[in-house]
Amino acid sequence: MADVKLTAETRTEFGKGAARRIRAAGRVPAVIYGHGTEPVHITLPGHELMLALKAANVLITLDIEGRQELVIPKAVQREAIRNFLVHIDLLIVKRGEKVTVEIPIQTEGELAPGGGGLLEHVLNALPVETEATHIPESVTISVEGLQPGDSVLAKDVKLPKGTSLAIDGEDVVLQVLQPQAEEPAAETVGAEGGEQGGEEQSAAE
Numbered sequence: 001m002a003d004v005k006l007t008a009e010t011r012t013e014f015g016k017g018a019a020r021r022i023r024a025a026g027r028v029p030a031v032i033y034g035h036g037t038e039p040v041h042i043t044l045p046g047h048e049l050m051l052a053l054k055a056a057n058v059l060i061t062l063d064i065e066g067r068q069e070l071v072i073p074k075a076v077q078r079e080a081i082r083n084f085l086v087h088i089d090l091l092i093v094k095r096g097e098k099v100t101v102e103i104p105i106q107t108e109g110e111l112a113p114g115g116g117g118l119l120e121h122v123l124n125a126l127p128v129e130t131e132a133t134h135i136p137e138s139v140t141i142s143v144e145g146l147q148p149g150d151s152v153l154a155k156d157v158k159l160p161k162g163t164s165l166a167i168d169g170e171d172v173v174l175q176v177l178q179p180q181a182e183e184p185a186a187e188t189v190g191a192e193g194g195e196q197g198g199e200e201q202s203a204a205e
Helices: 016-024 046-052 187-204
Strands: 003-010 027-034 037-045 059-064 067-078 085-092 098-108 118-121 125-131 139-142 151-153 172-177
Touching: 003 046, 016 027, 016 085, 027 046, 027 067, 037 046, 037 059, 046 085, 098 172
Parallel strands: 003 059, 027 085, 098 139
Antiparallel strands: 003 037, 027 037, 059 067, 067 085, 098 125, 118 172, 151 172
């Protein structure tokens, strides 16, 4: 998994106006919590944080005024239209402890030829319990030869060593749907409607 280092600054100003000034300065408001500690409000460099978040479940080593803290992202708020970072919640983790996270699901292989099936991702990420410092970047599921009506359950997904499911093994992760038959075009109805409209127009004239 990705592991990056960021320098944090403690935050002393609060409120919407202060948050706007922080973001205008190229930084992002954040809060650190976990392990029974009081929440700590900080700011982080916006560009470096944005790059770090490109990796799912990135492990971040924070330097907070000389003190080191290991954290993982738990909630990321983005502006809806421009997608810039608004705020981030960070969870303190310790080496060797287990955490519950969601890891992205990737697929490989081709569906059965001629079946015309449509692959549906019931889950886009798989909830798992794993070691905080060894979170898998993703899981890969083979869909080779699957036909309409087939599905892949959570218990069928091969997980890395030290990682276990955090959901019921019978939960559906992927399924292959049967394409819906196309409905015939209603050309006749449209034509009749056009003729009636013409007759009404003639009568009006």
